[in-house]
Amino acid sequence: MTDRSPQTAEIRLAPMTEANRALVTSLELAQEQVDFVASNSDSLEEANDDVDAQPRAIMLGDRIVGFLMYEAPADDCEARIYRFMIDRAYQGRGYGKAALREVLAEIGRLGHIRHVSICYGPENKGARHLYRAAGFVEEGLDEDGEMIADLVLSARADNP
Numbered sequence: 001m002t003d004r005s006p007q008t009a010e011i012r013l014a015p016m017t018e019a020n021r022a023l024v025t026s027l028e029l030a031q032e033q034v035d036f037v038a039s040n041s042d043s044l045e046e047a048n049d050d051v052d053a054q055p056r057a058i059m060l061g062d063r064i065v066g067f068l069m070y071e072a073p074a075d076d077c078e079a080r081i082y083r084f085m086i087d088r089a090y091q092g093r094g095y096g097k098a099a100l101r102e103v104l105a106e107i108g109r110l111g112h113i114r115h116v117s118i119c120y121g122p123e124n125k126g127a128r129h130l131y132r133a134a135g136f137v138e139e140g141l142d143e144d145g146e147m148i149a150d151l152v153l154s155a156r157a158d159n160p
């Protein structure tokens with residue numbers, strides 16, 4: 001799959017606003033994917049109570065095609081991407097890959113982050129493939145049986 005097609009080049013991240021909130025909460029996953037990630041409405045509620053949460057709409061031009069959330073506390077060199085989804089109608093077109101590239105670039109621009117961690121169910125082949133291709137290295141399962149993977153940003157800068 002080419003990740004620099006005209007379409008994927010249109011992928012960008014936008015902050016959450018009152019205007020895009022309803023569109024983000026209406027995004028859908030395939031039935032077999034709903035257990036892979038919390039619902040977007042739950043994530044946005046969580047973000048309301050967490051000053052470190054950075055929720056973003058994933059935009060294709062003016063259309064919202066996905067949602068992600070990360071944290072990159074100012075007093076830590078590690079960021080964590082803990083929500084990531086592309087609406088079922090837009091999957092398989094390179095948008096997930098493009099959005100991951102955008103969020104890693106955004107995190108890199110913060111300047112104080114050296115590692116980015118991510119976690120996913122070990123049975124989640126799509127997530128595993130996507131993150132591995134971006135350079136994330138699996139570190140093992142956490143106490144909840146979720147796979148933790150880590151990306152060293154400086155290493156990535158040598159091989160974007």
Ligand SMILES: CC(C)(COP(=O)(O)OP(=O)(O)OC[C@H]1O[C@@H](n2cnc3c(N)ncnc32)[C@H](O)[C@@H]1OP(=O)(O)O)[C@@H](O)C(=O)NCCC(=O)NCCS
Nearest residue numbers: 001036084085086091092093094095096097125126127129
């Ligand atoms: C994981 C997810 C974000 C990928 O988004 P996407 O837009 O479909 O991904 P892309 O089209 O950019 O594909 C990226 C790569 O992953 C591969 N891929 C995507 N889904 C896959 C699957 N189910 N199995 C194996 N590989 C898969 C693609 O082939 C592509 O590989 P390539 O670049 O080597 O060709 C999307 O499937 C999703 O929202 N899943 C449900 C939520 C979820 O699991 N989130 C992650 C855990 S928080």
